[in-house]
Amino acid sequence: MNASVAPSASVSAPVPALDLPAAREVVERLQTRLRMSVRGRDDVIELVLIALLADGHVLLEDYPGSGKTTLAKSLGESIMASGTHAKIVPFRRVQFTPDLLPSDITGTTIFDPNTNNFFFRPGPVFAYVVLADEINRTSPKVQAAMLEAMAEKQTTVDNDTHALDELFFVIATQNPLDLAGTFPLPSPQLDRFLFKIRMEHIDRKSELDVLNSIRERRSGAAHELPGVARDEVIGARRAVEDQIYVSEAIREALVDAAAATREHPHVLQGVSTRSLVMMLPALQARALLRGRDFVSGEDLEALAPLVFGHRLELTPAAESEEAVVADCLGSAMEKLARASLSR
């Protein structure tokens, strides 16, 4: 019973790293597909891909009907299972409600009268891409189960631990305005998310584009584009980690910025070291997406607000997260930029 049905990616042979051009090609393929499905969200697509490559999860803060499901779904559908992982589906969506139970997402143990045995029926987390819709509407117990899965890539059901797929990638959403009857995520749980992305309404041109392309998208034009294999994504992850160079100056800037958040007068609690550890691959991933083989100050500048923003506990006097992050980033960025002119 114990290891009977647990699908396990970790036991399979490690996927070899791709070389950088191949990795970039994989990412571009994904990007093209997503852009076909989701119009006017190129920035979010890029961030989601960065998170995917950096092995992090994403919290989207936006309004209903802004395309997040479409995004998550087409991401999941773009990733094809690679042979052995038959039990793992590409995409699952969980609508979080107050009466949801942890077993509803992790899966549950069921007695099979035919075999007179209990077997584990995997929940929706056993997928490459999971859309956790309105994650703040469910009880803390369910949130905790979800977050365990996110952090450990495993679930524990009836004291049995089941490993999730290595690719496991969560896109969670929450509505920033409609907070009645919600259970806001405490900061340690927020810390599990690599990015918190605040989505704005798309611009007029993109919105028109969305309306114009309804038929085309419904007919599944994107499906005709080549997808990527799960192993390719894993390989790209490895490539990012191994081959995108992070200069000492960048690491110093990262640490300096983090230290600045801890000393900022409007910050009660600065960012954690873990967030820096999580951020490093994100920087590398962004460099890959931008066609570089090294991390630049620009990556730091672009990602720091998304990584730091939801991790800071601010005093009531603080203006906004963005302002504080920009404040904290300033001197580190300046130092980094100036270093390039000095010998």
Place this chain on the structure above:
Amino acid sequence: MSRSAAKEQGRPRVWTRPATWVRAFVMGFAAFAATVQVASEAGNYAAILGAVVGVFIGQRLGASRLRLWPLFLAFGLLTFLGVSAANWITEGSLMPGLLGAKGALVVGSLARLGVAAFALSAVLRAAAVRRPAFGVLELAVASAALAMLLAAHRDGVVARPLWLSDWASQRGVDPKLALMSVGGVAVVAMAVAALLESGRRTSWWSLAPLGALLALMFFVIDVDDLPEAQAANDLGLTDPNIGDPPKPSDIEGQDQQGPGGARGQGQGQGQQQNGNPLDEALRGGDPNEGEGQGGQGGQGQGQGGGQGQQQGQEGQGGGQGQQGGQGGGQGQQGEQQQGQGQGQQQQAPDLNDPPPSGGSSPAPMAIVLLGDDYTPPTQAYYFRQQVWSEFTGGRLIESRRGDVDRDHLRSFPAREVKSAEPPPEEFHKRVSATVALVVRHVGPFALETGVRMNPAPNPKPGRFWRAYTFESLAPTWEPEDLVGRKSGHAEWEQAQWDHYLAGPEDPRYGELARSLVESLPEDKRSDPFLQALTVKLWMDEQLIYSTSERHAGVEDPTADFLFGNRIGYCVHFAHAAVYMWRSLGIPARVSAGYHITQDEVHGSTILIRGGDAHAWPEIYLEGVGWVILDISARQNLDPPGQPMDDQLADKLAELARDLPEPGQEEEAREPKGEDKRDYRREISIALSALLGAFLLLTYGTKLWRRLCPVWAGGQALPRVAYRRALDRLSESGVRRRWGESRESFARRVAAELPAFTEMTAQHVAAHLRDPARRAADPRAATRWRELDGRLRRELRSATPWWRRVLGWLNPLSFLGAR
């Protein structure tokens, strides 16, 4: 809600805003203040009206959507049109024909001043509404107008504009208070306007400190007790027999003083006693001083006093005509010197011998503080003020030629002046001193021979006219030193010789002189000094001092004196001596100034009085310079003077104490003044050198940073080439913001400078890329050069030329490249 508020702001309620009214009042007042002195009444009203209307219009325009520079332009044009129209109206013939001359003038000033005031206040207001910083300009214009109104005031005598102060005076109000109230009201009004405009909730209590300041101004600035320029009053100089010109009949009675008479006695007496030993004669006073004082004091006294007296009379006589009987002690004394100068210029023989209208005056003329220990060899201090060497037929006058009397410093020093031909250091001692002149003098005087003068701060402007310091090479020779020398200077040219030997054609001078010289022993007969001394001793013997003998009204008063009754005073003596010496071929001249005997001097302070004025003859001896051989007459016909009034002496002593201590402090001060001047020059040199070095350094840096990519290789190239690009951008005013990443900056300017984006990418890659993957690119230099060329072209099309020129000129533009 916010939109409606903005709308409300956008449509300013110009007419109901109190601040606008206050500003209109202030600007109207400023226009009035600026034009009241220069314009007619109509122009005045036009200016006020124009300024007031201009404020309202400007307020309105400032809130409009018009850009600022077209406003400036339009109002500039308007002013030009108004002024031209005014010119046309007043200068043409049409308008005066239609309106009459007066009407045309009124209309013209309406056009000129009204339009100008309107344009100025409107444009200032509009600018201030748009940019609060321009409000300062408005304030400055208003205060400048007020300052103009009150600028005519001098030395606290606040009386202008006259109509206002007259109005105040007629009502028994101190005009100063009235005028200061005007300024105070204006300041308060401006402050009120600023408060109303500030938009913040500023308490009206913030005006309280301003009020307190104003009150303080009225109390602290002492407007009731004006300093009146009556220094003479505290000196007791208004005493009629000192300050006012005494009537001729008074002379015998009251105008003699003891101290004045005492001077010169040692000298005169010594010469007479020792008579024959020529070489001993000049310092005769030295060994025989005590004796002279006791035995022959009376004579000496009388003579000295007379000399001084005479000099004073001469000046006063000259001055009197000018003054036209105006009183005032100080002015009188000042004129005295002027009169002397004038007398020479007019070259009228009569002026040599002015009527003795006044006595020798005890009025203090100046205070001299000697900074060095010095005792003159003749026991008399000679302060030379003027040199008379040019013969005009009737007398000697100050020469205007540039090649003679070059040792003499003629005018007051505004900065350090040095004698062009100082006497040799040998036989002379450097003596420095400070002089504070009590009364006006036409020129400075210095202990003979002054070689350097510096201005000095006036220790007490109420008491002293001015002050200066001098450094002299004062004589220390012994008479033996003078014997056996040639006369004149070896380098003198014929013109100078002729100048110093010119004399009257009257042969009697030469005959007399030669007959005197013949009494000398054969071997000494050709010695110039001994010749001169012989003449001098003969004159000492023969002449009689009297100020009442004027020898006026003849062609050559000197001849009238010398070959007549031989009664005269110092000017006659000096002229007679010089003529005779010149006839013997000895260069000679007359100097005028002050003469103080050793025993009049107490400590290092020398008090010079009007009675000390004197003229004396000098000869030029090679290697020594000008040597004074003063004549002391055998007999003085003038009655002895009275001793100086004790009270006056006290006051003069007090005066002297007002000056800094002589001695060390004086010495300390003089070099300090000198140093200060030197420092100033050095500081300015150092500053300009520093500035030059700074510019050299900065432009050098700019040039270096501009050029070094040419030869920079491999590793450094991306850095220096990118730095050059940043320099270029900085010169155009494009600079990376603080904390901005290089790529963000490049994106920001990418629309206009696409080449820069590429440069940034290369530069950042060179900095942050894995060093292992950085391959040496042989074409990097070419690529950077191409990129630089592209960037330059892009910059040229993106920035106006003047911006780039300013950038080139800015020595510190590279600091913006970061």
